[in-house]
Amino acid sequence: MSLMDFFRRDQKNSAAIAKERLRVLVAHDRLRNNGPDYLPQLQRDILEVIRKYVEIGDDDVVVNLENQGQTSILELNVTLPDQKP
Amino acid sequence: MAKIIVVTSGKGGVGKTTTSAAVASALAMRGFKTAVIDFDVGLRNLDLIMGCERRVVYDFVNVIQQDATLNQALIRDKRLENLYVLPASQTRDKDALDQEGVKRVLDELAETFDYIICDSPAGIEHGAQMALYFADEAIIVTNPEVSSVRDSDRIIGILQSKSRRAREGGTVKEHLLLTRYNPERVERGEMLSVKDVEEILAIPLLGVIPESEAVLKASNQGVPVVHDQESDAGQAYDDAVARYLGEDRPHRFLDKQKKSFLKRVFGG
């Protein structure tokens, strides 16, 4: 693949990339601005605990809070590294 | 009862002032007595877009500080007799607007006007919060671009938590206005689409204003673009206001313009 092809391909999908980045970013912003104050620390603590067992990146733990009427649901998504065969 | 509408975005340079001028003019054209207020203290611009910059004597801050009466500061539009502009001051510091003072001015305007349009400054600080605090409804001006969409979401969050209505347990009605839209680039996958932005922000779409040469031309002349009914942007703003008032107008300018036969033959 030539360098030109690389740029061209990159450009073609840039709107889709933008949308995906925004989806994550906006969810994160909303949580930080409207969620409880302890959430960022909670996220860091969870990251620490998991790192005792596996190596994961800073963005591999995604915390989400959803309000459903009276209750809030804390959703936790952890992406584990590929398993070595 | 006057309706207070804030035109806001978080990010600067997305089209708030262009929109404030167009929306206020379109409402006045339909017979509503309308005032449009420039909240951008220190960076006065609305008067230029409205073409009344040479008639500014007193400004919003003068009225707030009671150095002038509202009637002395309001500038009557030269084209539309029921449209008035309240300019921002050019020199004073940004914190010159206090909530009490803003309330006094809005209350006085509300006695005689149908619509009060508040042109917000950029950012999420004091000036922007003053512009949105008393709003009944909000037009969120967004460009199809990551930082603009993100900032719009922030400002929506502030409307939902820090406006007077939110504080009193109510809601500010939100309208998404996507501006500087370029259908060709959307089609090529280079620009977020209307659908993308609607999905992310999750507020109802009021209209889509295309990227248009008519906007620069209008600002050069000091005539709000909605007066240019030949232009795509002028028509799109007119549609948006008609829709706001409850008319059912299909969205236009969302698809790539088909090249006309002549253009295809002769190029262009």
Ligand SMILES: Nc1ncnc2c1ncn2[C@@H]1O[C@H](COP(=O)(O)OP(=O)(O)O)[C@@H](O)[C@H]1O
């Ligand atoms: N639909 C549009 N097409 C082309 N240019 C636009 C459009 N809307 C706004 N602009 C231009 O973008 C710039 C910023 O617009 P302005 O209304 O002053 O934004 P804001 O008040 O949000 O800072 C101006 O130069 C204006 O002419």
Ligand SMILES: [Mg+2]
């Ligand atoms: Mg402006």
